[in-house]
Each structure stands twice: as structure tokens, then as C-alpha cells.
Amino acid sequence: xxxxxxxxxxxxxxxxxxxxxxxxxxxxxxxxxxxxxxxxxxxxxxxxxxxxxxxxxxxxxxxxxxxxxxxxxxxxxxxxxxxxxxxxxxxxxxxxxxxxxxxxxxxxxxxxxxxxxxxxxxxxxxxxxxxxxxxxxxxxxxxxxxxxxxxxxxxxxxxxxxxxxxxxxxxxxxxxxxxxxxxxxxxxxxxxxxxxxxxxxx
Amino acid sequence: xxxxxxxxxxxxxxxxxxxxxxxxxxxxxxxxxxxxxxxxxxxxxxxxxxxxxxxxxxxxxxxxxxxxxxxxxxxxxxxxxxxxxxxxxxxxxxxxxxxxxxxxxxxxxxxxxxxxxxxxxxxxxxxxxxxxxxxxxxxxxxxxxxxxxxxxxxxxxxxxxxxxxxxxxxxxxxxxxxxxxxxxxxxxxxxxxxxxxxxxxxxxxxxxxxxxxxxxxxxxxxxxxxxxxxxxxxxxxxxxxxxxxxxxxxxxxxxxxxxxxxxxxxxxxxxxxxxxxxxxxxxxxxxxxxxxxxxxxxxxxxxxxxxxxxxxxxxxxxxxxxxxxxxxxxxxxxxxxxxxxxxxxxxxxxxxxxxxxxxxxxxxxxxxxxxxxxxxxxxxxxxxxxxxxxxxxxxxxxxxxxxxxxxxxxxxxxxxxxxxxxxxxxxxxxxxxxxxxxxxxxxxxxxxxxxxxxxxxxxxxxxxxxxxxxxxxxxxxxxxxxx
Amino acid sequence: xxxxxxxxxxxxxxxxxxxxxxxxxxxxxxxxxxxxxxxxxxxxxxxxxxxxxxxxxxxxxxxxxxxxxxxxxxxxxxxxxxxxxxxxxxxxxxxxxxxxxxxxxxxxxxxxxxxxxxxxxxxxxxxxxxxxxxxxxxxxxxxxxxxxxxxxxxxxxxxxxxxxxxxxxxxxxxxxxxxxxxxxxxxxxxxxxxxxxxxxxxxxxxxxxxxxxxxxxxxxxxxxxxxxxxxxxxxxxxxxxxxxxxxxxxxxx
Numbered sequence: 001x002x003x004x005x006x007x008x009x010x011x012x013x014x015x016x017x018x019x020x021x022x023x024x025x026x027x028x029x030x031x032x033x034x035x036x037x038x039x040x041x042x043x044x045x046x047x048x049x050x051x052x053x054x055x056x057x058x059x060x061x062x063x064x065x066x067x068x069x070x071x072x073x074x075x076x077x078x079x080x081x082x083x084x085x086x087x088x089x090x091x092x093x094x095x096x097x098x099x100x101x102x103x104x105x106x107x108x109x110x111x112x113x114x115x116x117x118x119x120x121x122x123x124x125x126x127x128x129x130x131x132x133x134x135x136x137x138x139x140x141x142x143x144x145x146x147x148x149x150x151x152x153x154x155x156x157x158x159x160x161x162x163x164x165x166x167x168x169x170x171x172x173x174x175x176x177x178x179x180x181x182x183x184x185x186x187x188x189x190x191x192x193x194x195x196x197x198x199x200x201x202x
Numbered sequence: 203x204x205x206x207x208x209x210x211x212x213x214x215x216x217x218x219x220x221x222x223x224x225x226x227x228x229x230x231x232x233x234x235x236x237x238x239x240x241x242x243x244x245x246x247x248x249x250x251x252x253x254x255x256x257x258x259x260x261x262x263x264x265x266x267x268x269x270x271x272x273x274x275x276x277x278x279x280x281x282x283x284x285x286x287x288x289x290x291x292x293x294x295x296x297x298x299x300x301x302x303x304x305x306x307x308x309x310x311x312x313x314x315x316x317x318x319x320x321x322x323x324x325x326x327x328x329x330x331x332x333x334x335x336x337x338x339x340x341x342x343x344x345x346x347x348x349x350x351x352x353x354x355x356x357x358x359x360x361x362x363x364x365x366x367x368x369x370x371x372x373x374x375x376x377x378x379x380x381x382x383x384x385x386x387x388x389x390x391x392x393x394x395x396x397x398x399x400x401x402x403x404x405x406x407x408x409x410x411x412x413x414x415x416x417x418x419x420x421x422x423x424x425x426x427x428x429x430x431x432x433x434x435x436x437x438x439x440x441x442x443x444x445x446x447x448x449x450x451x452x453x454x455x456x457x458x459x460x461x462x463x464x465x466x467x468x469x470x471x472x473x474x475x476x477x478x479x480x481x482x483x484x485x486x487x488x489x490x491x492x493x494x495x496x497x498x499x500x501x502x503x504x505x506x507x508x509x510x511x512x513x514x515x516x517x518x519x520x521x522x523x524x525x526x527x528x529x530x531x532x533x534x535x536x537x538x539x540x541x542x543x544x545x546x547x548x549x550x551x552x553x554x555x556x557x558x559x560x561x562x563x564x565x566x567x568x569x570x571x572x573x574x575x576x577x578x579x580x581x582x583x584x585x586x587x588x589x590x591x592x593x594x595x596x597x598x599x600x601x602x603x604x605x606x607x608x609x610x611x612x613x614x615x616x617x618x619x620x621x622x623x624x625x626x627x628x629x630x631x632x633x634x635x636x637x638x639x640x641x642x643x644x645x646x647x648x649x650x651x652x653x654x655x656x657x658x659x660x661x662x663x664x665x666x667x668x669x670x671x672x673x674x675x676x677x678x679x680x681x682x683x684x685x
Numbered sequence: 686x687x688x689x690x691x692x693x694x695x696x697x698x699x700x701x702x703x704x705x706x707x708x709x710x711x712x713x714x715x716x717x718x719x720x721x722x723x724x725x726x727x728x729x730x731x732x733x734x735x736x737x738x739x740x741x742x743x744x745x746x747x748x749x750x751x752x753x754x755x756x757x758x759x760x761x762x763x764x765x766x767x768x769x770x771x772x773x774x775x776x777x778x779x780x781x782x783x784x785x786x787x788x789x790x791x792x793x794x795x796x797x798x799x800x801x802x803x804x805x806x807x808x809x810x811x812x813x814x815x816x817x818x819x820x821x822x823x824x825x826x827x828x829x830x831x832x833x834x835x836x837x838x839x840x841x842x843x844x845x846x847x848x849x850x851x852x853x854x855x856x857x858x859x860x861x862x863x864x865x866x867x868x869x870x871x872x873x874x875x876x877x878x879x880x881x882x883x884x885x886x887x888x889x890x891x892x893x894x895x896x897x898x899x900x901x902x903x904x905x906x907x908x909x910x911x912x913x914x915x916x917x918x919x920x921x922x923x924x925x926x927x928x929x930x931x932x933x934x935x936x937x938x
Contacts (some may be wrong), residue, residue, distance in 0.1 A: 009301060016288045016305075020312060023281040027319060028361065030273055068260030068272060072322045101269070137264070160260065161323035164379065190264040460779035461751060465707045468778075468800035472713030475803040479720055507800050514779055523922070525914050526895070531907030557900045562912050563929075 031158040034186035035136030040152035044143050045131045050121065053089035057144050057175065060091045062129050064137035065106035067190035069160030073138035074108055076155045076168050078115050086175045088142075090115075093123045095137070095192050129192050138189035140167070142174060150174055154187030161188070214417065222413035226406050230342070235297035237340045241306045242293035244337070248313050249286045252278040255320050274320055281316060285309050300345075307346045310334045311353035328383075335390050342405065344398040347391050354387050355380075449517070456517035463510055467503055474499045512635040515567070516624060522561030522647055529555055529604060532562060533592045536569035545577045545588035555594045556602055558667055564643045569606070571636040572663055576608035578629065579661075584611060600669040601649075609660035618655050699814045700724045700741070704734040704748035704760065705776070710799075714747075721807045731755035735763055743771045744814040750777045750784065750796075758788045765791060765840060772813045776801075789924045792840020795931035808888075809931065817862035818842040819927055822852040822878065823894075824870040832865065835920040841927065849873025853881055861889060863927050868895040868902045876906040883909040890930035894918070 044052050052058045061077055063070045074092070081090045092112045096102055113120050123129055132141060142151035151174055157165035167185025174183065256278035263272040289309040292302040314330045321327040331354055338346050358380040478496045481488050530551040537547045573590055580588040587609070594604040613621065620626045622641040627634030644651045648668050655661040701723045705711040711727055718725045726741065728734040730752055738746065746764070750757035757775045764771060772794045777785070785796060794813045797806060819841055823829035829845035836843045844861070846852040849870055855861065864882060868875035879891045893906050896916035903913065911930045914923060 006296065009296075012288070013301070013305060016284070019284050020281075023277075023284055024312070024315075024360075027277055027281060027316075030277075031319065064264050066262060066264055066269075068263070068274070069322070097264075157323075161319070162325070163323045457779055457781075464778035464799045465710055468776075469707065469709035469713050471800040472710065472717050472803060476713060476716045476720060479717075503800065520782065523925075525912060526893075526898075526903050527913065528900075528904045528907035530904070531910075534908060553904055554900075557898075557903050559915070 031161065031188075033159070033188075034154070035138075035189050036191055037184075037187065038135035038139055038152075039133040040139070040141055040149060041131070041133045042149050044147040044149075048128065048131055050091055050093070050128065052143060052147060053145070055145060056087050056089060057142055057150070058089045058091065059140065059142050059171075059175075060093060060132060061140045062093050062095055062123070062132065062134040062137065062192070063108060063112070064190045064192060065094050065096065065109050066102055067108070067137040069156070069189045070137045071108050071111065072156045072160045072162045073140070073154065073189065074112050074115075075162050076165065077112075077118075077140070080155065080168060080172050080175070081117065082115070083172075086172070088175055090118045092118055092120045093128050094120060095123045095126045095129045095134075097192055098125045126192050135192055136187045136189045137192065139187050140171065142171060151183045151185075153183070153185030154189065155185070156188050159188040218410070218413045218417050221416060222406070222410040225412050226409035229405055229409060231298045234303060234341060234343070238293040238297040238302050238306065240340070241303075241310065241337070242290045245286045245289055245306070245309060245313065248317070249278075249282045252282045252313075252317060252320055255317070259321065277316075278320060282313075285312050285316065303341055303343065303346050304349050307338050307350040308353050310338065311350045312357070314354070315357045331383075331387065332390055335387070335394060339394040339398055342398050342401045344395040347394055347398075351387055351391055355384055358383060453517040456514050460510055460514045464507070467506055467510070471500065471503045471507075474503065509633050512633050512639060516635050516639045516642060520564075522564050522643070524559035524561060526557050527560035527562045527565060528557050529560075529565065529594060529602075532565050533569050535566050536573055539566075539570050540574045540577060542577050544585045545580055545590060547573065547577075548589060548591045550591050550593040551604065552594060556596050556669075558601065558669060560647055560667065561643075564647075568640045568643050568665070571640045572606045575636055576606060576610055576661070579608065579610040581611055584609065597666070601667050604665045604667065605662050606665075607660060607662040612657035612659055613653070613655040613661050614657060618653055621653060622651070699744040699811070700726065701810065701814070702726045702728060702734060702737055702741075702743050702746045702748075704728045704731060704746065704752070704757070706730055706749065706752045710749075717803045718807070718810075721803075723810070731757070731760040731763075734760055735767075738764060738769055738771065739767070745810055746771050746773045747810065748773065748775055750775050750788070756784070758784060758791060758793075761788065761791045761793060770840070772816060774810060774813055786921060786925070789921055789928055790839055792924075793928065795928045797932050812862055812888075812931070815860065816842060817860050818844045819863045819865060820844050820846060820852060820855055820861045821865045822846045822849065822870075822875070823867040824848060824872075828867075832920075832923065836924060836927075839920065839924055841924060849875070849878040852878055856882055856885065856887075856889065863890050863892065863930050865892045865894055865923065865927070868893050868899050868906065869897055874902055876902045879906045879909040890933065892923075892926050892930060 044058070050060060059081065061073065063074065077090070077092070080086065081088055092115075094106070094109050094112075109120065112118060121128075129135070134141070136154070138154050138156065140151070140153065140155055141149060144150050151171055153167045153170075155165055155168040155171055157163055157168075165185070167187075170183045170185055253275070256272070256274040260272045260274040262269045264270075286309065289302070289306040292299070292305055296302050311331070311334060314328075314334055317330055318324070318327045335347065335350060338350055362380055474496055478493065478500070481493060481496070530549060530553060533549045533551050537549065540547070569592065573592070576590045577588070590606065590608045592604065592606050594602055596602050617628055622637050623634075624638035625634040626638075641651055644665055644667075650666040652664045652666070653661065654664065701718055703711060703714055703718065703725060704727070705714070706729055708729070711729065715725045715727050726737055726743075728737055731748070732755060734746065734748065737743075746760075748757040748760055755763070757773075761773045761775070764773065773792075774794050775788055775796045776799055777796055778799045788796060795809060797809065819833075819836060821829045821832045821836070821843060822845070823832070824847060826845070826847045829847060833843040833845040844855060846855050849866075849872055852864065852866065853873075856864065864878075866875040866878050870878075873881075875893055875895070879893065882889050882891060890911045891906075891909055893903065893910040893913045894916060895902070895913070911933070912926050914926060
């Protein structure tokens with residue numbers, strides 16, 4: 001076997017390259033597969049327990065406490081709202097789906113709590129998520145001072161990947177006061193509910 | 203190139219250059235093999251690390267309240283495994299080959315990508331890229347950096363192309379990122395290439411120096427070996443010269459002594475002969491003891507004469523006058539001269555023994571001495587059955603071997619070792635020259651003499667005589683027809 | 686009658702001059718030779734010897750080689766130069782080869798080594814005084830004659846024969862003491878000649894000579910031949926062999 005491999009070295013190398021590229025391709029595909037867009041509320045939903053800021057924009061990010069990809073979203077959030085030329089009320093809602101067997105503490109949540117000026121609330125049962133229409137962990141919504149939604153989407157370039165992203169750039173631009181059209185970016189993160197449950201929910 | 207030796211011949215320089223090339227090649231190959239193995243272990247370590255990383259950082263994914271194994275884990279195991287398998291295999295089965303290290307380079311850089319993915323794009327993980335490039339420079343082969351750099355660039359481009367941002371049509375900051383990363387990579391590459399080249403040059407110089415040192419030390423060894431052998435030759439020729447000088451002095455002494463002694467001996471002998479004759483003719487006849495004692499005088503004078511003859515023969519070193527010499531007849535001659543009563547002397551020299559050109563008188567002397575030695579060595583209890591047999595046979599290579607065999611009880615080893623030494627004797631009475639003369643005469647004929655003795659049985663002296671390779675003495679005055 | 690008695694009978698007619706610088710040796714030698722029946726004269730040196738030789742008829746001169754002043758060889762040369770052809774026998778205690786070769790070239794009868802057996806010496810001297818010849822036998826007459834001539838040039842009395850039969854004829858006539866025989870001859874071979882001469886029992890020494898390798902003949906002749914020579918040989922080598930052959934009776938003790 002080994003001698004055969006030596007004799008056909010070029011063949012072996014080619015086969016290897018193909019395997020590597022396929023696997024890498026699969027990885028990239030996965031990484032680039034966005035999560036469910038959800039049905040983001042066009043306006044700040046009435047009846048939300050979350051408090052909106054009327055003077056300045058309000059940003060809400062829904063995260064799953066155990067989703068590994070969300071760490072990247074949180075880091076990106078920290079980067080964006082931590083900027084000096086950005087003034088926004090930031091809320092991180094931690095969705096704890098009903099019936100999920102989640103540990104008490106979460107690294108991501110701790111990280112979020114550490115961020116200055118960021119309010120962390122627990123959304124037990126995912127009610128808030130449903131109300132705001134967020135289906136995927138890392139889904140970020142930006143509402144203008146008048147309650148109008150101006151941004152919905154993820155702020156990572158791919159699953160669990162820190163760094164500059166389309167969404168992040170858009171959000172930043174909006175926060176800085178650029179054109180306030182409704183913008184959207186792909187969200188990369190874990191689902192808050194299974195596909196079955198989603199079908200069930202209206 | 204620094205040269206240690208001042209000036210060398212072109213052939214020597216050529217040899218040094220060749221050796222240097224060989225050494226350089228060997229160093230390179232061993233370096234490549236070691237680095238291949240190093241990377242094999244590194245890759246295996248990275249694979250293990252990746253699996254641990256996946257299990258620690260992102261073990262689970264959530265789909266609502268359903269917990270599944272995060273994709274990172276199988277990715278770490280499978281893609282990590284695929285990435286690692288081939289380079290490790292090549293590193294252990296084909297270490298040192300260029301294909302091995304290129305595959306290793308590609309794999310290592312792909313590992314950077316995988317680790318970056320597994321750690322969620324952490325900035326710090328990007329350092330792995332630069333670290334890997336630096337590790338690859340251990341090969342001191344700048345060509346390795348080419349596939350490595352290509353992989354990094356392609357990886358970035360593919361990510362750019364495949365991920366959905368480009369769907370928006372704007373040049374994202376991500377694109378510039380690629381260029382920025384690329385620039386840093388090229389920057390590092392430039393320095394690494396320079397480092398590789400200069401390391402290579404250093405290795406080459408070091409190989410050249412080593413080759414020179416090796417060559418020089420070989421030369422030195424050869425010189426000292428030659429010196430050693432020259433010294434040995436000098437010493438042996440000095441010893442030979444000293445021996446020759448001693449023999450020459452001995453010869454001179456012998457010459458003057460011979461003359462001084464032989465005249466008085468001749469006078470004594472003559473006088474004795476005269477007295478004896480007169481007494482034998484006298485009436486009344488004298489007491490028998492008188493004639494007896496006169497005989498004693500004559501015999502003892504004969505003994506003195508023989509001793510002097512032996513000594514002078516030994517000292518004179520007369521060149522043999524070679525003529526065809528049938529040895530069987532010479533042995534018969536010798537038998538007739540040796541004083542002997544009880545011991546049986548047998549001439550077993552074959553009739554058809556090849557006839558060599560020898561000095562008949564000297565060969566007779568040789569056999570006389572050997573046979574006499576054997577007869578005198580016969581102990582009293584063996585005398586009745588004492589036999590001395592002289593035999594011979596032709597040698598296949600030419601010449602012949604003559605053996606003088608006796609059953610006189612053998613010679614102990616310590617005596618046998620010195621038996622041909624002049625003036626060495628175990629007899630109470632004897633000059634110790636007899637066998638020395640034999641050895642000397644045999645050697646002057648170009649032959650050899652050997653001794654084989656068995657204690658309790660007897661002794662065999664074997665004389666090897668070569669065919670005379672020198673032409674017979676050229677006549678200086680050729681006989682011409684009288685007109 | 687032994688050879689010695691024979692010689693003694695003959696010796697009464699012969700005059701010998703003994704030359705030696707060692708007085709005891711001279712004295713005892715003279716006494717022994719007189720006892721043997723010679724008329725003996727003596728001289729302590731070569732110069733005196735020459736004077737005696739000029740004034741008296743001599744049958745033989747017996748002289749030591751190494752003497753102060755003129756040596757025995759010088760004496761020999763001087764004698765020959767003055768036309769005196771008396772046979773000369775030289776005695777030596779220990780002499781360098783070159784001097785011996787020189788002596789041979791001058792035509793000495795034989796060289797005797799001291800100390801010698803007196804009886805043997807008497808035989809040799811008697812033979813020498815009777816001026817025997819060396820017979821050279823070769824089936825090619827020119828070769829035999831050339832060899833004989835070369836020896837004669839050195840003062841050795843010679844004769845030649847062209848065949849084995851002729852040689853034996855000549856030997857029977859007497860006055861030959863050494864025969865130099867070519868081994869390979871038609872008719873009687875050298876080996877057969879030597880056998881027949883030995884049967885004559887006259888104490889004639891034979892020297893075998895051959896240009897070819899004739900091992901069978903050599904072996905057959907070996908016991909009757911004093912020494913062999915290979916052709917071509919130097920005349921001095923032959924003279925040396927002859928002188929050695931002639932010294933044998935004296936040395937055999």
C-alpha cells in the first residue's frame with residue numbers, strides 16, 4: 001500500500017488536494033449559511049417590556065446564551081457601540097427558550113454584562129424575541145429615536161467570525177448618522193426555536 | 203570564500219569543491235529531514251489542539267431548545283485529520299524530498315485558516331500565519347514559502363468570493379483587508395527569503411571550510427603516514443647499516459686475526475707431523491702414549507683450524523660462484539666429510555631434482571654443517587637409532603626445497619628462535635657459527651632456511667632455493683678462435 | 686703403496702724452494718719436506734727467493750702470499766717476466782679475493798690454505814713439479830683450442846682433445862692431472878668420459894662444462910666431477926676451478 005502510494009505520489013497529492021478543498025468548501029458553506037431572518041418588527045413593538053430611548057436610537061441584540069457563534073456578534077457589538085462617535089442605547093436580550101436545558105452561567109452573557117453602557121436583560125421563554133421577530137441568535141435591531149426600525153440583521157461576516165462585516169459596517173454607518181433607509185444584513189447564529197416550532201407559530 | 207590553505211593545485215581545489223558540494227548536500231538533506239519530522243509533530247499537535255479547541259469553545263450548537271454537537275467538532279476531527287494525514291505520512295516515509303516539504307507548507311498554512319475558523323476569527327489566531335511562515339523558513343529553502351504564500355492568498359480570496367457580502371456589490375473593507383494581510387505576508391516573506399538565502403550561503407561556506415579542513419587533514423595524515431614509513435625505513439636501514447658496519451669491523455678483525463693465527467697453527471701442525479714421522483721411524487718404538495698424544499695435538503690443531511675457518515667464512519661473505527650443482531652428489535660429498543660413527547646418514551635427494559646454479563663448495567659446507575649439527579645433537583640414548591635424512595623436492599613455482607631431518611629429540615622453542623644467530627650455541631664446545639654460516643650462505647644464494655622442530659621427536663631444517671633469476675656471469679673476455 | 690709413498694719415491698729427484706717470512710713455519714715445513722724426500726731450499730723473502738731461482742735449477746717453488754715487501758704474487762710475476770717457468774704453489778693464511786684472482790691470472794699452479802695436511806701437500810707438490818697439463822675436451826676443436834690457448838696465456842700448461850675417445854687416449858699416456866670436459870658430445874658423452882677417467886684411479890680431477898642445460902648428464906657425472914661451469918665462462922673462472930681442483934689433495938685431511 002505504502003509503496004503504491006510512493007509510486008503514484010502525484011495522484012495521491014491530487015486526491016488529497018481535492019479532499020481538502022471539498023472539506024474546506026463544506027466548511028465555508030456552513031460558515032456562510034445565514035440563520036433564519038425572522039420577521040423583524042418594523043416598529044418598536046408595543047407592549048414590550050424593553051424600554052426605548054426617545055432621544056437617541058435604541059439597539060437591541062437578541063442572543064442565545066450558549067451559541068458559540070454569538071460570541072463574535074457580541075465582540076463586534078462591543079467594537080461598534082464602544083466607539084466615541086456613536087451614541088446609542090444598547091440592550092442585549094438573552095433568550096432562554098422554554099424547556100431548554102441551559103446552564104446557569106454563560107460566558108457570552110458575562111461578556112455582554114462587561115460591556116460598558118450595555119443593558120443585559122433576560123428574555124425568559126423567548127417572548128421578547130417573538131415580539132421583535134428575532135429568530136436567530138445575534139439578530140440585531142436598530143430603532144431610530146422615533147421608534148422606526150432602520151436596521152435588522154447580523155453584524156458578523158460569517159458564523160462565529162469576528163471582524164469586519166457588511167452588517168457591521170452598515171450599522172456603524174447608520175449610527176453615525178448616514179442615510180436612514182431600512183437596511184438588512186445576514187445573521188449568522190443559532191436558531192431560537194426549531195424549524196418545527198417556527199412552523200407552528202404564526 | 204575564505205581559504206585556509208595558501209595555494210593549492212587545481213586538482214586539489216577541484217576535489218575540495220566536490221567534497222564541499224557533497225557535504226553541503228548532506229547538511230541540507232539532514233536539515234530538511236529534521237524539519238520535516240518537526241513539522242509532522244507540529245501538525246499532529248495542531249490537530250489535537252484543534253479538536254480540544256472545538257470541544258472547549260464550541261462544543262454545542264442550539265436549535266431552539268435542542269442541543270446538537272457543534273459542527274466545529276467534526277470539522278476539527280475530519281478536516282483536521284485530512285489536512286494532517288498526508289504531510290505526516292510523507293514526513294515519515296519520504297523525508298527530505300521537495301514534494302514533502304511543499305505539501306507540509308500547504309498544509310500548515312491551511313491549518314492557519316482552520317484554526318482561525320475554529321477560534322471565530324480571533325485576531326490573535328492570525329498570528330499563526332506569520333509564525334508558520336517563520337517556521338517554514340527552518341527549511342532554509344525559500345521555495346517552500348511560495349506554496350505557503352499562495353495558500354494564504356487563495357484562502358483569503360476564496361473567503362472573499364464565497365461569502366455573501368459581495369452580493370451587495372460594494373467593495374467591502376474586507377477586500378482591502380485581503381490586500382493588507384497580503385502585504386504583511388509579503389513583507390515577512392521578503393525577509394524570510396533573504397534569511398534563507400543568506401543561511402544557505404553560510405551553509406555552503408561552512409561546507410567548503412569543512413571540505414578544506416578534511417582535505418588538509420587527509421593530506422596531513424598522508425604526509426605523516428609517509429613520514430612514519432620513511433622513519434621506519436630509515437631506522438631499519440640504520441640498523442642494517444650498523445649491522446653491516448659491525449660485520450665489516452668483524453671482517454677486518456677476522457682477516458688480521460686469521461692471518462695471525464693460521465701461521466702459528468700451520469707451524470705447529472707441520473712440527474707435529476715431523477715429530478710424529480720421526481718417532482714412528484725410530485727404533486725402539488716409543489711409548490704408544492707418545493704417538494697418541496702427538497695425534498691429539500694434531501687433532502686439536504685441526505679443531506682450532508676449523509674454528510678459525512668457520513669464523514672467517516662467516517666474516518668473509520664470499521659471493522657464490524654459481525654453476526650447475528646437482529645436489530644429490532653434494533650431499534654425498536658432505537656425508538663423507540662429517541665425522542660420524544653410529545648415526546645413519548641417508549641421502550634421499552631424488553635423482554631428478556632440478557639442477558640449480560649454486561656454489562658447490564658453499565652448498566657442501568651448508569650440508570656439512572647441518573648434518574654435523576644433527577649428528578652432534580643426537581643424545582646418547584637415541585644414538586643407536588639415530589637417523590639423519592636429507593631429502594628434497596621441486597617447488598611448483600621453480601627452484602627446490604631441500605630438507606635435513608633428524609630424530610635427535612627436537613629443539614625447544616626459545617632455542618629455535620635464536621638458532622641462526624651468530625655465536626649462539628647450546629653446545630658445551632662450539633663456536634655457535636655453524637648455523638649462522640649456513641643461514642648466511644643460503645641467503646646469499648637468494649634462498650631461505652626454516653626450522654620445524656617437535657620436542658621429543660626431531661628437527662627438520664628446510665632450505666628453499668630459488669631458480670637463479672640473474673643471468674650467468676657475463677664473460678668479460680669471450681673465448682675467440684685462434685687464427 | 687700409497688700415493689704418498691709413490692710421491693716420496695719420485696720426490697728424491699726434486700728440488701723445492703720454500704719461501705715464507707714466518708720462521709717457525711718455514712723451519713717445520715722445510716723439515717717435513719726433507720723427510721718426504723725433497724731437496725729443499727728456503728728463503729725468508731721474495732727477493733732472496735729470486736736470487737736463488739736465478740742461480741739454481743728448481744723443480745717447484747712453494748711460497749707464502751702475504752709477505753712484507755714483495756708478495757708471493759709479485760714473486761710469481763717477477764719469475765714469469767724473467768722467463769722462468771718453474772711451477773709455483775702459493776700458501777695463504779687469509780687472502781683477499783682480488784689477490785687470489787690476480788695470482789690465478791699469473792698462472793699459479795694452485796693455492797693451498799694454511800694450516801694444511803703435510804702428506805696431502807706432498808702429493809700436490811709432487812704432482813705440480815711433474816708439470817702436468819690441463820686437457821680441454823670439446824667436440825668443436827676451435828673451442829677446445831681457444832680455451833687451451835687462453836689458459837696457456839696465463840702460464841698453465843694445456844692440451845686439447847676433440848672427442849671423448851681422444852681424451853681418454855691422451856689421459857692414458859699420462860701427465861694429465863685435470864680434464865675440462867664438454868658434457869654434450871657426440872660419441873662418448875662428457876659423463877661417460879668422466880666415468881672412465883675415474884676408473885683409471887689416477888686422482889685426475891674433472892671439470893664439467895656445458896653450454897646447454899643437460900640435467901641428466903650433469904646428474905650422471907656429478908659424483909665424478911669436481912665442479913661444473915656454464916658456457917660461456919671467463920678464463921679466470923676456469924683457471925680458478927682448475928686451481929681449486931688441484932688443491933684438493935692438500936686440503937683433504
